Ligand SMILES: Nc1ncnc2c1ncn2[C@@H]1O[C@H](COP(=O)(O)OP(=O)(O)O)[C@@H](O)[C@H]1O
């Protein structure tokens with residue numbers, strides 16, 4: 145096994161053009177960056193842990209891609225452009241004791257991670273390597289013209305609630321993986337293991353969406369964040385939620401609906417937008433080959449009869465992902 149520093153140099157020195165806004169990159173105690181004038185920096189960190197966020201036996205390249213993509217998704221949700229990332233990698237010393245196995249895994253992982261960096265225009269500028277349970281913590285930094293970031297707090301009564309793409313594919317892919325499906329070209333497996341952050345969509349929605357977030361925990365749970373931050377309620381039309389390709393065929397109608405409403409791992413954008421701007425936003429995303437579907441309306445707090453009434457009766461016992469929920473607990477997705 146290579147020493148930490150050799151490992152970093154060997155696997156994680158990204159090729160490509162030097163980034164003129166990196167005054168000092170990998171190799172010193174800290175990174176020095178030159179922010180763009182007239183922009184705010186958007187910064188976020190997300191951790192991916194083996195057997196919590198991805199299966200232990202997932203292909204290494206997918207693990208690398210996914211760890212970056214889910215972190216970059218938070219920049220997309222802010223309407224920011226990706227710029228830089230830091231990757232803190234914890235490797236299981238026992239699993240990586242065999243040199244060939246370690247090399248195979250790290251090569252695949254680096255290919256997935258650095259491929260994502262190239263695709264999202266995010267330069268790897270630092271990180272950390274430690275031993276322990278396999279986990280990856282990715283910090284992303286992006287920029288957005290001052291005042292134009294899409295927050296969770298801007299929704300107002302009357303806004304349309306909309307989602308990009310289709311939902312349920314993340315949870316559907318996880319279910320298929322657990323059933324033994326291993327063909328990474330399967331659309332549902334791709335949605336789970338190779339999600340694509342909606343960066344271009346987020347940028348196109350600047351000045352149009354009144355609020356935005358990415359769907360990581362499940363639509364119902366994540367809607368709760370916008371409701372709380374914006375002090376609105378949401379009348380959701382659960383039947384209007386677009387289902388991922390092949391989801392109903394793979395899971396059946398009930399489980400497909402549950403996956404789309406509360407499965408999580410979709411990394412689509414959830415937005416609110418004034419009705420008069422909806423068609424313009426839809427056209428902008430259509431030009432990117434991405435659907436924008438209206439799934440509900442923002443209403444005054446309390447205007448819907450009860451917690452589950454804000455969704456519809458059939459969704460009442462659905463819940464979103466919670467890291468510390470006991471296995472038997474049901475947590476209403478739209479509870480505050
Ligand atoms: N350990 C922590 N310390 C400080 N802030 C945290 C911590 N964990 C989460 N947060 C903050 O709480 C908010 C919600 O976090 P999270 O649910 O992980 O958001 P997301 O789904 O966008 O990743 C974010 O603003 C995040 O920065």
Ligand SMILES: Cc1ncc(C[n+]2csc(CCOP(=O)(O)OP(=O)(O)O)c2C)c(N)n1
Pocket residue numbers: 190191195196197198199318360361407408409465
């Ligand atoms: C092996 C495995 N089991 C279960 C899941 C489901 N899952 C784990 S974490 C999570 C929610 C998203 O992760 P979180 O750490 O909450 O991300 P954040 O909201 O901070 O972006 C989901 C749906 C999964 N992705 N992989």
Ligand SMILES: [Mg+2]
Pocket residue numbers: 189190191
């Ligand atoms: Mg997070």
